[in-house]
Amino acid sequence: MKSLLKIALSGILLCSGHFLMAQERKTVTGTIVDAANRDVLPYATVVITEVSSGTRVTGTTTDENGDFEVSTTAADFLVEISFMGYQNKTVRDFDTRQTIDLGEITLSPDAEALDEVVIEGERSTVEFKLDKRVFNVGSDISSTGAGAMDVLNNVPSVNVSIEGEISLRGNTGVQILINGKPSVLADEQSNALGTITADMIESIEVITNPSAKYEAEGTSGILNIILKKEEKKGFNGSVSANTGTPDNHSIGVSLNRRTDNFNFFTQFGAGYRSLPSDNESINSNLLDNTEVRSNGTEYRNEAFFNITLGTDYYINDYNTLTLSGNFAYEKEDQPSETTLGFFNAEDVLTSEYLRDENTTANNPKYQYDLQYKKQFRNNEDHVLLFSTLGSFFGKDQSSEFTNTPTVGSGADPDQRTATDFYQHDFVFKLDYTNPFSEQFTLETGAAYEINNVGNEYAVFNLENDEWIADESLTNNFEYKQKVLGFYGTGAYEGEKFGVKLGLRMENTDLNTLLTGTNEENEQNYTNFFPSAHTSYKLSDNHSLQLGYTRRISRPRLWDLNPFFNIRNNYNVRRGNPDLQPEFADSYEITGIFIFEKASLNSSVYHLYTTDVVERVSTFENNVNITMPMNIGTNRKTGLEINGKYTPVRIITLSGDFNYGFFQREGNYEEQNFDFSGDQWSLRLNSKIKLPADFDLELTGNYESGYPTVQGEVSGFAFADVGIRKRLWNGKTIVNMGVRDIFASRIRESYVYQEDFSVYDFSKRGRFFTLGISYSFGKGEAMTYSGRR
Template sequence: MKIILDKALLIFATLLTVTLSAQTSYEVTGQVVESTAGDPVPYASVLLKAPGVEEPLAATTTGNDGRFRISTSKEDFYVEINFFGYRTERITDFTIQNGVISLGTVRLVEDSQTIGEVDVTVEKSSMEFQLDKRVFNVGQDLASTGMGAMDLLNNVPSVNVDIEGQISLRGNSGVQILINGKPSVLSDEGSNALGTLTADMIERVEVITNPSAKYEAEGSSGIINIILKKDEKKGFNGSVSLNTGIPHNHSVGVSLNRRTEDFNFFTQLGGGYRSLPRYNEAINYDLVDSNRVESEGVEYRNEQFFNITIGSDYYIDSFNIITLSGNFAFEDESQPSETNFQVFDGDNQLISEYRREEETSAGNPKYQYDLQYERQFRNHEDHVLQFSTQGSFFGKSLTSDFQNVTLEGVSLNPDQKTETEYFQQNFIYKVDYTNPLTDAITLEAGAQYELNDVGNDYAVFNETAGGDFVLDSGLTNNFEFDQKVLGVYATGSYEATRWGVKIGARIENTDLNTVLTTTNEVNTQNYTNLFPSAHVSYEITERFSLQAGYSKRIYRPRLWDLNPFFNVRNNYNIRQGNPNLQPEFADSYELTGIFIFEKASFNTSIYNLYTTDVIERVTVLEDNVNITLPMNIGTRHQIGLEVNGKYNPVDWMSINGDFNYGVFVRNGEFEGQNFDFVGNQWSTSLTSRFKLPASFEFEISGDYNSSYRTVQGNVSGFAFANLGVRKKLWGGKAVIDMSIRDIFASRIRETFVDQPTFQTYSFSQRGRFFTLGFSYSFGKGEAMTYSGRRR
């Protein structure tokens, strides 16, 4: 292990030495302003051209402050700057000092030949396709008003979030969720913290089915990277948002930003209240003695929340930036829920009927800090060295009271109390280096060290005949989870005019330790793996391109997969972890064709995903109790086809669609039972958007997820629809949004388990959600529609 890491670090150091000595190119800097008022001109085009050649050597656009920086390795060139409504400025006379050309302030003169007023609207596509990822832009998604991050992900092609909050990519679990390119406490599924983000806070979602070696190898199905908004308009800007909804979904939020020459300060704060009801139904049927248990009820999760985020970018000079940000949030949670139970014997006679009432309260503090230093080199704007460190904490102090009210028959279960003290601490230290050696060749190298420290102290108390509560030692324990991952990577890419290639490799060492402190059960795992990646792209014509990619991935079991202790909310339907669970590995291959037409664009992907040591949730029935736990069972080989695209038949209408179909082969054996079978799974979504008179916009979307076979039964298919309406006021300074999610309350999760000795059935449903929001912005630009609610 030490030899491998020493060699990897030597390779990393060598790459840094070679790339730092790369050839120097010419860098052109300046600021574009209006000739009369002197205001900055954002988004002006800056081109470097060779005399007599129409195709530019390099191109960029100015930022919100009118500034630009652009580089080239050519010696004979001139600078051309243009913007709609202004005369083109051509600069041929300039001075070079140490490879830098400073043009100072460039003043654009208004073109007097421009007649009348022209309304120019730039609309981002909902989906953008890049070399190794797809980018879903949230801004145009009307139905996302007041939506949480989990619901928003359901609108992203290839991604599905079931009603239990389980995220899958192309029908496969084991997805790595990143926030701004980094792991975060907010992305931990088990803590439900991802639900603290709202669509209003998210700028875009990147779906990376075949990540390069630059990214962590975590996530056997790929990576979903959620990029949060951070406004950087110069001057003082901000927005205020109000939201309300049914069921309860009320919040107020404020977002503020102050940008100066050297500093960019940003803050968000807000608070509110929301309720998340869910209807549940379950049946356990023992085929040996014909005993049956039925349950149904509604669970509520009511939350009051407050959050504040504050941070600053400090521009030391044109090439050095330091960013420090922090976030604190607190949730006061309650779960007033009721479930009705009926227990029948083999003769279908009712033995017991009772109502289980729950009163749960919890305080959930969480905070996070992020410190980042970025060094840009003079020879190229993409020549960057970046150091970053991130720390986060999520806690939960929870108490529950369960009372059983007997309605008929005998009393089978005592009243219970539970106490939970949970915490999760994550620390990440990272260095990344990128060097464009030439206009075509780029090298990347870096390293990351991540530490995860998690604990779950869980206690259960049963009521005695005398009314006292006694600790249940069989259900009580303290589970500690400690994991350290060290990764080192290097990639190289070549991008010509028509084609490009990128290859890389990553080495990761994992050191995992878990312990049940009360019973002193210890599990230790230490392993080192190599994760190669390769990507190729070729532009056949201007309208048709091909891309191919390969990557090796890993999914490491997390606390909620490993912790054997469970919640006693439902004594007959229990989910628990497996401390002996092993990681699953996946090899992913993909070939994609990109087609661009005048009014339409779409891409088609053929993919092959082979996963070993597949983590599967297995159900066993013991004494009428359904116990579900994760197990490593065999292999899963999936071959699929995915098609998504956009069509604009007229200026006021756009249609986005996605279709994904996969055939999978499962091979495995568990406790003497063979699980070999062939299945298929498909999903489709369609979104139509309309621009109406008087600055109204309307959107409606529909989704369908097919049924599919599991190792023990099957999961039902379902369809659901959303709609949204938006009205812009005062030139976009204010926005009113309305949306209805799951219009027909048809989004469900229905699971059947059919085994030789038992059958189980479960059904869950969230229902219809209605939201109404208002946002007003001041400063520059349109309303940012931050909700400022939960982060």
């Protein structure tokens, strides 16, 4: 019995020893290189597979030096290595000691590997949600080493031009979020988005009709880039240089370093650009048949510098802290000339003078952002997000206008202006999302926004060699606005049918004051903004969505500021401190169809807007004064169609068409403004992949004319072309573009009244651009477009 017991104990100890040995953690290291030229292969995939079960137990990727380190507790395993464009390799023979150094492992190029991955790998798909569409990034994109811009360009309804301008359903001004929150990485004005690579992106959410969760102020739509949680390692960056004519010169550098706990990002750029504009106007006095005609070229030359610094700190798997800041400085110079001629009833020039402008301005600006995100353990979508944003913009500007007679002697006096402007903005937000189950989700939160603006503006006239203040145009304008909002939404989403209801409440407290005359305007109003969305999935690739939202468009600062511009003192623009906000009810039904080679969105919409803001002209002493006014209502019903089609791999065609019929009703100063009209626009885009890694892009645009409350605006057509050359597997990109090839983007407006008429003409002209970008790290080079 004792012998049997000893044998049993010995067996138990022996098995325990083997079990403990099997649980010992082993570390495998090595370096992956190209078999042909011995170059290191960064971001190759290394997988540990257990021999007995064939299960992949763990894995990693190589760093920028081709090195890797991975740990496992498996007793008997093999190492599998793969990299895009190379033959896979399996390493089986090595000593199973605690530290295993595989040394230098070579991979041989495989010309057919790319095609195999595209065919056999997981393809990108579109998933329909209640109030959004989700583009899931598959291995057909994430394995190609592309950048975030290339991923966006594959999303239905989204277009990215060669210069990096992002549009959604043909509309620019798209808000871009990273993981549901604003980020300097998503700032389209910088190159920071270029540091995000395709294999970091899990999905992109497309929101064309935002729910009550988002601010009620209007937007062209939202793109939310969701990053993979496991993609926290790597160093990415790009350097860009641009030049062009008219002057458009810039350099930019973007860097992004991701570790297990930190994501550091920075972007800085500097440049100089010039924006000339040819202008012409005719003021006709129909009572005495006299005219004032002006024409000239206005310039806006800018030298700029900006730097952005920020970091995401991953406290643990459930808590993230983000801190970022941006500082920029702009120096403006506006040398412009305008010729003003005065004609009598017989159309004879009686006098003429040249108005020469010399304007300089210094514009400092900064922004900072602090965000805290908490994810709960029960569900990755159960999230609490707090964010605060502060910004400042200043302008110290002075102008001098010199009037030199060229015909006759009737020139207006010389003038000077001085502007001291500042704007402080603060935003505090709290958002909470709780998915109670796979079908039911609750969202709630609050936001508080503060806008504090001051604009001290002075005009001086030269009289008897002395500068005398023009009291009618000199004043200090103070603007303070506070918006407090609360929202709640509830959603049910089944396999085919879903509904989402929401309500947002916003209180607006606005105060404007002209300190010189003590004219004060106080507005305090509370509004409710409901939203309702429902969707029905006809199939995996076809869906119907129905949405309703109520929106607000508050008056912009410059629409409220009564002293605005005297660049041409016979065409003066002024603000209106009594301006009220517009309110709009938006109804939309959309059919979404995703085919193998094409996607199509078709929407029928109706928009009912009250207190519509229109720019109204008044005429006094041949001076045209334009001010924004609230005039009546607008009912607009329209059709929007946009689609993307890839007949063959090398050609992508996209188009956006929008037609709307509107009915206006309103009165102003006993004048009836009831009328109706229509307006339509068309945008066609083609992208062609040429041999030798060249990409060609052609874009054509047309915007029709339309009637206004006092006249009409003419239509115009224009075209852009761009070509891009990829070098060294996309690490370097050279691009050249021509905007407005035929210099046909001409804006003309007409005002027809019983006692006067006004004609305005403006043209920017043709722009040539040339840029080069080089990237290092995972992604392809992204272009820094030279924007401010």
